[in-house]
Amino acid sequence: MQLKATTIDIGTSRPIVLLNVDDADELGAHPLDRVRIDHAQETTTGIVKRTERLVEQGTIGLTEPLHRIRGTVTVTVAGRPHSVEYVRKKLDDIELAANELETIVHDIHEKRLSDIELGAFVSAVYANGLSIEETENLTQSMSNVGETLRWEPPVVPDKHSIGGVAGNCVTPIIVAIIAEAGLTIPKTSSRAVTSPAGTADVMEVFCEVEFTTDEIKSIVTETNGCLVWGGGVALSPVDDEIIRAENPLSIDPAGLLIASVLSKKRSVGSTHVVIDIPYGEGAKVQSLVGARELADNIKRVGSHLDMDVTCAITHGSDPIGRGIGPVLEARDVLAVLEGNGPESLRLKSIRLAEMLLDHCGVDASPTDILDSGGALNRFRRILVAQNGDPEISADDLVPGDESMTRRSDRDGIVTGVDNRQLCELARRAGAPLDSRAGLVVHQSAGDRVVEGDSLYTLYAEQPAKLVEAESLGERLEPVRVRGKADALVERR
Amino acid sequence: MQLKATTIDIGTSRPIVLLNVDDADELGAHPLDRVRIDHAQETTTGIVKRTERLVEQGTIGLTEPLHRIRGTVTVTVAGRPHSVEYVRKKLDDIELAANELETIVHDIHEKRLSDIELGAFVSAVYANGLSIEETENLTQSMSNVGETLRWEPPVVPDKHSIGGVAGNCVTPIIVAIIAEAGLTIPKTSSRAVTSPAGTADVMEVFCEVEFTTDEIKSIVTETNGCLVWGGGVALSPVDDEIIRAENPLSIDPAGLLIASVLSKKRSVGSTHVVIDIPYGEGAKVQSLVGARELADNIKRVGSHLDMDVTCAITHGSDPIGRGIGPVLEARDVLAVLEGNGPESLRLKSIRLAEMLLDHCGVDASPTDILDSGGALNRFRRILVAQNGDPEISADDLVPGDESMTRRSDRDGIVTGVDNRQLCELARRAGAPLDSRAGLVVHQSAGDRVVEGDSLYTLYAEQPAKLVEAESLGERLEPVRVRGKADALVERR
Numbered sequence: 001m002q003l004k005a006t007t008i009d010i011g012t013s014r015p016i017v018l019l020n021v022d023d024a025d026e027l028g029a030h031p032l033d034r035v036r037i038d039h040a041q042e043t044t045t046g047i048v049k050r051t052e053r054l055v056e057q058g059t060i061g062l063t064e065p066l067h068r069i070r071g072t073v074t075v076t077v078a079g080r081p082h083s084v085e086y087v088r089k090k091l092d093d094i095e096l097a098a099n100e101l102e103t104i105v106h107d108i109h110e111k112r113l114s115d116i117e118l119g120a121f122v123s124a125v126y127a128n129g130l131s132i133e134e135t136e137n138l139t140q141s142m143s144n145v146g147e148t149l150r151w152e153p154p155v156v157p158d159k160h161s162i163g164g165v166a167g168n169c170v171t172p173i174i175v176a177i178i179a180e181a182g183l184t185i186p187k188t189s190s191r192a193v194t195s196p197a198g199t200a201d202v203m204e205v206f207c208e209v210e211f212t213t214d215e216i217k218s219i220v221t222e223t224n225g226c227l228v229w230g231g232g233v234a235l236s237p238v239d240d241e242i243i244r245a246e247n248p249l250s251i252d253p254a255g256l257l258i259a260s261v262l263s264k265k266r267s268v269g270s271t272h273v274v275i276d277i278p279y280g281e282g283a284k285v286q287s288l289v290g291a292r293e294l295a296d297n298i299k300r301v302g303s304h305l306d307m308d309v310t311c312a313i314t315h316g317s318d319p320i321g322r323g324i325g326p327v328l329e330a331r332d333v334l335a336v337l338e339g340n341g342p343e344s345l346r347l348k349s350i351r352l353a354e355m356l357l358d359h360c361g362v363d364a365s366p367t368d369i370l371d372s373g374g375a376l377n378r379f380r381r382i383l384v385a386q387n388g389d390p391e392i393s394a395d396d397l398v399p400g401d402e403s404m405t406r407r408s409d410r411d412g413i414v415t416g417v418d419n420r421q422l423c424e425l426a427r428r429a430g431a432p433l434d435s436r437a438g439l440v441v442h443q444s445a446g447d448r449v450v451e452g453d454s455l456y457t458l459y460a461e462q463p464a465k466l467v468e469a470e471s472l473g474e475r476l477e478p479v480r481v482r483g484k485a486d487a488l489v490e491r492r
Numbered sequence: 493m494q495l496k497a498t499t500i501d502i503g504t505s506r507p508i509v510l511l512n513v514d515d516a517d518e519l520g521a522h523p524l525d526r527v528r529i530d531h532a533q534e535t536t537t538g539i540v541k542r543t544e545r546l547v548e549q550g551t552i553g554l555t556e557p558l559h560r561i562r563g564t565v566t567v568t569v570a571g572r573p574h575s576v577e578y579v580r581k582k583l584d585d586i587e588l589a590a591n592e593l594e595t596i597v598h599d600i601h602e603k604r605l606s607d608i609e610l611g612a613f614v615s616a617v618y619a620n621g622l623s624i625e626e627t628e629n630l631t632q633s634m635s636n637v638g639e640t641l642r643w644e645p646p647v648v649p650d651k652h653s654i655g656g657v658a659g660n661c662v663t664p665i666i667v668a669i670i671a672e673a674g675l676t677i678p679k680t681s682s683r684a685v686t687s688p689a690g691t692a693d694v695m696e697v698f699c700e701v702e703f704t705t706d707e708i709k710s711i712v713t714e715t716n717g718c719l720v721w722g723g724g725v726a727l728s729p730v731d732d733e734i735i736r737a738e739n740p741l742s743i744d745p746a747g748l749l750i751a752s753v754l755s756k757k758r759s760v761g762s763t764h765v766v767i768d769i770p771y772g773e774g775a776k777v778q779s780l781v782g783a784r785e786l787a788d789n790i791k792r793v794g795s796h797l798d799m800d801v802t803c804a805i806t807h808g809s810d811p812i813g814r815g816i817g818p819v820l821e822a823r824d825v826l827a828v829l830e831g832n833g834p835e836s837l838r839l840k841s842i843r844l845a846e847m848l849l850d851h852c853g854v855d856a857s858p859t860d861i862l863d864s865g866g867a868l869n870r871f872r873r874i875l876v877a878q879n880g881d882p883e884i885s886a887d888d889l890v891p892g893d894e895s896m897t898r899r900s901d902r903d904g905i906v907t908g909v910d911n912r913q914l915c916e917l918a919r920r921a922g923a924p925l926d927s928r929a930g931l932v933v934h935q936s937a938g939d940r941v942v943e944g945d946s947l948y949t950l951y952a953e954q955p956a957k958l959v960e961a962e963s964l965g966e967r968l969e970p971v972r973v974r975g976k977a978d979a980l981v982e983r984r
Contacts, residue, residue, distance in 0.1 A: 008546070009543050009544055009545040010510065010541055010543050010545045010546060011513065011523060011541055011542035011543050011544070012523070012541060013523075013666065018502065021503065025925065028922075028925050031503060031504070031505075032740065041645035049502055049503055049504060051501050051503055052503070052505035053498070053499055053501040054501045054502060074983050080740065084740065084741065084742075087741065088741055088742060088743060090741065091615055091619050091741070093619070114607065114740060115606065115607035115608045115611065116607045116610060116736075116737050116740055116741070117611060117740055117741065118606070118616070119607065119608035119609060119610065119611025119612040119615065120611040120612070120615040120741050122528050122612070123583055123611065123612040123615035123616055123619070124615055124619060125584050127615070127616060127619035127620060128619060139835050143620060145740075207501070247609050247611050248524065248572065248576065248606060248608055248609055249579065249580055249583075249608070249609065250576075250580060251580060251583065306944060408833065430520075433520050
């Protein structure tokens, strides 16, 4: 059927097309059916929605991923993509061959899978797992689509944390140390999806983070490093789609986690990588045994992709640093670079930097690089290259005006600090969109407190959001204090 | 945030709302986030899409499921529904409690789950299965939402086929026999989703099939029976949503199948039910053992719901009847009622009707009711009640003008007739939307053919569709003929 293309302004990453019900009936196109769209030199696929009035008979409404298409197009009903059969195979717990995983990756990249099918894919992998060979093949396929960066030096270090820990903004500190040690470290990071701040959100407090690949190359040439948003360059775009499907379900099966991390590292051109695996209550990995198994698998897939990967198993049950939220984490980062700041953040940054330098065969001391002011200096050079203000100091970073401190109602010992609850509170207070919102934790597990000691302080830019976070805080218990005589938690 | 409601005409069954990007950013609402919409006396949930131009700042665009909402509404970001947690639990292969399944059913009913989450739910059930207790609880919950019908007589018979067999339009014949035997049989059927014709599509050749519950009651009071489209009354609406998620994946796990069938039967007020379980190559159930296990589970769940359920295990590897497609199946149905027609259709209808009468404790002979013309008479009365023409005869039912017959290229024996391939061909020819499109199978497994004997005839309303079906037929082998001396299938 010949139809006239018209653009429809609905924010969707999927190639949805709107057909007038009469045209759709004539085509035999049901909702969510796929249609093949032929025009000029290109053939592409759209997912059907029907409308009575929004587009007229004889026209086809194209959403954003298809806005490039103009003029008259030929529309036919298309079959279901092959990868749906392979998704079903995985649901049947049958191992997928390399070409089958490649087809799935290809169809995800072309946005040919509906959300139902994408949900089924991540569910199938979660329920039935991926073998190490499947993980290798999936990672390989994922790193083959999208943009890639390549660098002159033979050694390109990188680090990545599998996440789940509040605060934990070690990356800017590590990049400053490694770049100052003379290595090339082009670091791409993510923005928050379900957390109160991604590294890219924290860096945005200091400078710009969205750059083209050419701009990234010139920043790195000038300063040895960069701290940019990975979403600005389409590195491993299939990973972004898979994460979109995992997030609402709060699942992150090991096979997809490994493929996600390593395909991104490979696309960005890293050769020597340290992966931070925090484990413990509330973290993504619960046990040391689980962390070790994940580490072994990550290393094996890494070597399959010709990357030198090593893993740091770290403590994941407490936050790292004190601040949670873009500005509050940026303040901790800068304080550590200035020679102060929370000890947990300083120590973890030093240990990971040591591992990374050692892994790259470079003899240098992160402690010396930090204490000499070299890391701070290097960080300021990166800020200049990314159009930020190098004169900024930790004291300039002020959280939101609205604040409220929660205090202990008893004498006792802090028995636990809950990452997940802290993140929820910081988000409720407005982070990451309100960059000055979030919270500061005043206690760590094992600290002794007396009645009236402050446990955490909430910050918000908007009074209503502080109230919301405060009332959520009343129902949660992000900092648990146990009195000496406490046997009963509560009676109700 | 206060926003002015405006309607958006996009055909979707989900409560999608369009927010201007500026409003969405201020709310902190990402794509696919859920928002709570408060207005007047009602509170409901919407799923967010973002737009730059389609709705202005200060307004919220509401898709069809929310068109009832007018005026100014209060919009806040809502949390994720509890059922997502239970979906994840099922992905972890943990048995779900009754209240957890009830929550899932409730959230599906309220359209609170995104497609990714719905895809994950059916995938989780497919990958990890449902215990018999879970199936009982799910069925119970599903039958508790939506409309229900209730009838005066204490015995309300019903039949259902789990599907997968081409043709197989026994329902109108059985209803005519049972109604003529004096029992009340209010039959609701489905339209085709992935098949070339549902019973409702076949009945629509004769008469109207969409009625309100009141109209259904009056048709049944007048004639003892009805043959209407179930989708016209919202009986077990959650089932419709689950089927929508299963279809693209071509999965139909036993637990969901049982819940689907029995929740619908319970909603429609049936007390005595025969379930037809076709088994064999290409059918939903492959083996006799599998069919027996499914039958036992169906009966167990049925008795949990206080329904008297019995199962008929039938041959599922061949089509039942000759015609496939709405008009062609309607012709077979009417021919059987007139005393002619395909023997396979006549015999299966009689056997199932016998089982159903026996199951209800009624002593009557379906063969006599058919042969005496009583069933035809009753069928005509139902047609009158459903605004159809009672004078129609099988000869009046003419398939599409475009036709083509495939003939055997050898002497031999028909070793198999492939249901799935026949259905694909009939759909390609235009069924079910082109009601006169489809095909007629001329041979059954075991038939002897000589070279040049016709195997099947394709019918279409549109020449282009006949060509498409024909070319697909060349690649498939819906009717397999093996010559006496055939050892090699082909060399290539």
